[in-house]
Amino acid sequence: MASARVDLDGNPIKAMTICMIGAGGFIGSHLCEKLMAETPHTVLAVDVYNDKIKHLLEPAGSHPWSDRIQFHRLNIKHDSRLEGLIKMADLTINLAAICTPADYNTRPLDTIYSNFIDALPVVKYCSENGKRLIHFSTCEVYGKTIGSFLPKDSPLRQDPEYYVLKEDASPCIFGSIEKQRWSYACAKQLIERLIYAEGAENGMEFSIVRPFNWIGPRMDFIPGIDGPSEGVPRVLACFSNNLLRHEPLKLVDGGQSQRTFVYIKDAIEAVLLMIENPARANGHIFNVGNPNNEVTVRQLAEMMIQVYSKVSGEPSLEVPTVDVSSQEFYGVGYDDSDKRIPDMTIINRQLGWNPKTSLWDLLESTLTYQHRTYAEAVKQAIAKPAAN
Ligand code: NAD
Ligand code: UDP
Numbered sequence: 001m002a003s004a005r006v007d008l009d010g011n012p013i014k015a016m017t018i019c020m021i022g023a024g025g026f027i028g029s030h031l032c033e034k035l036m037a038e039t040p041h042t043v044l045a046v047d048v049y050n051d052k053i054k055h056l057l058e059p060a061g062s063h064p065w066s067d068r069i070q071f072h073r074l075n076i077k078h079d080s081r082l083e084g085l086i087k088m089a090d091l092t093i094n095l096a097a098i099c100t101p102a103d104y105n106t107r108p109l110d111t112i113y114s115n116f117i118d119a120l121p122v123v124k125y126c127s128e129n130g131k132r133l134i135h136f137s138t139c140e141v142y143g144k145t146i147g148s149f150l151p152k153d154s155p156l157r158q159d160p161e162y163y164v165l166k167e168d169a170s171p172c173i174f175g176s177i178e179k180q181r182w183s184y185a186c187a188k189q190l191i192e193r194l195i196y197a198e199g200a201e202n203g204m205e206f207s208i209v210r211p212f213n214w215i216g217p218r219m220d221f222i223p224g225i226d227g228p229s230e231g232v233p234r235v236l237a238c239f240s241n242n243l244l245r246h247e248p249l250k251l252v253d254g255g256q257s258q259r260t261f262v263y264i265k266d267a268i269e270a271v272l273l274m275i276e277n278p279a280r281a282n283g284h285i286f287n288v289g290n291p292n293n294e295v296t297v298r299q300l301a302e303m304m305i306q307v308y309s310k311v312s313g314e315p316s317l318e319v320p321t322v323d324v325s326s327q328e329f330y331g332v333g334y335d336d337s338d339k340r341i342p343d344m345t346i347i348n349r350q351l352g353w354n355p356k357t358s359l360w361d362l363l364e365s366t367l368t369y370q371h372r373t374y375a376e377a378v379k380q381a382i383a384k385p386a387a388n
Contacts, residue, residue, distance in 0.1 A: 232330070305317060
C-alpha cells in the first residue's frame with residue numbers, strides 16, 4: 001500500500017521519521033492514527049500523557065504499525081532528550097500548548113510560557129539542525145474582526161472585506177492588556193513571527209497551521225469523568241457535558257459569537273498534505289477551517305441538542321439553554337473573538353485541500369462517540385452522591 005503513494009506532483013513519497021510533540025492530545029491522537037493507518041512514516045510521539053493514543057501503542061507489538069510508533073513521556077519545558085529526538089527526525093510537528101480559553105485569563109503566565117517560551121527550544125533545535133518544522137498556531141492570532149469595530153447597523157458589516165480572515169493580509173486585533181484572554185493569541189503570534197524570521201534570516205523550512213475550531217471525538221475531557229470536576233474545556237466538551245447530565249447548555253454572553261467548525265478528520269487530511277508536500281507547504285501559513293460551517297454559539301447549542309436527542313434516543317431538554325455572563329463563566333479578563341471565517345485561497349492553491357463534512361454530520365458522529373464513551377460513566381457519577 002504505502003510504497004505506491006505519490007505526492008501532489010506525482011513523485012513517490014519516501015518514508016520519514018516525525019517527532020510529534022503533543023502527540024497525546026486531541027489533534028495529535030488523530031494525526032498519529034492517520035499516519036499509522038495510511039502511511040509508512042515513523043512517529044516519535046512526545047507528550048506528558050498518552051491516554052488518547054494508548055490504543056495505538058498497546059498491546060505492545062500487536063499492531064501492524066507497532067514498530068513505527070514510539071512514545072516518549074517527557075515535558076518539553078525541561079528535558080534534555082528533546083534535542084536528540086528532533087535530530088533523529090526528518091520533520092518536527094509541535095502541537096504542545098495550553099489551549100483552552102478558560103486558562104488564558106486565569107493562568108496567563110502558564111499560557112504565555114507554554115505557547116511562547118516552551119516552544120523556543122523546539123524552533124531553535126530545528127533551525128540549528130536544519131530540520132523542517134510544522135508549528136501549530138491558532139486562528140485566534142487574528143483576534144477580533146475589523147467589522148466588529150463598525151457601528152452595529154453599518155452595512156459594511158455584511159461585506160466580507162471586513163470579516164474574512166486572510167493569512168497574508170488581515171491584521172491581528174487584540175483587546176487591551178487587562179483582557180488577559182489575549183495572552184494566548186499574543187504568545188502564539190510572537191512564536192509565529194519568530195518562526196517566520198528563522199525562515200527569512202536562516203532559511204529554516206517551516207509551515208504554520210492556524211486551526212479554526214477543529215472538533216471531533218477525544219476533544220478535551222468531560223469534567224468529573226476524565227478531567228477535573230471544576231475544569232472548563234472548550235465548547236464542544238462543555239455542551240457535551242451538559243447534554244450527558246441533562247442540564248441546560250450555558251450560553252456565554254447570550255451565545256452571539258460566531259464560529260466555523262471543521263471536522264477533525266477533514267482537518268487531518270490537510271496536515272497530511274503539508275507533511276507529504278514540503279515543496280508546496282514550506283514557508284506558508286495555512287488557515288485550516290470550514291467556512292461553510294458557520295453558526296452562532298446559540299445555533300451550535302440548538303443543533304447539538306437536536307443531534308444528541310437523535311443519537312441517544314433521549315427526549316430533548318425541557319429548558320435547553322441558559323444565559324450566563326462571561327465574568328461568571330470564565331472570570332475577570334475574558335474577552336471573545338466575534339467571528340471567524342477562514343479565507344481558503346492559500347491552502348486551496350498550495351495543497352488543493354477543501355473540507356467535506358457538514359456541521360450536522362460531524363456533530364452526529366462526534367455526539368455518537370460522546371454518548372457511547374461517557375453516558376454510562378456520567379449516569380453512575382450522578383447516582384453516587386444520592387447513594388452516599
Ligand atoms: P490538546 O490540549 O488536546 O493537546 C496538546 C497536547 O500537548 C496535550 O496532550 C498536552 O499534554 C501536550 N503538552 C502540553 N504541554 C506540554 C509539554 N510541556 N511537554 C509535553 N507535552 C505537552 O490540544 P489540541 O486541540 O490537540 O491542540 C493542539 C495544538 O493546536 C495547540 O498548539 C493548539 O494551540 C492548536 N490549536 C488547536 C485548535 C483546535 O481547534 N483544536 C484551535 C486552535 C489552535
Ligand atoms: N462558550 C459558551 N458556553 C460554554 C463554552 C463556551 O457559550 O459552555 C462560548 C465561548 O464564550 C466562545 C465559544 O463558545 O464564544 C467557543 O468557545 P471555545 O472554548 O470552544 O473556544 P474559542 O473558539 O473561543 O477559542
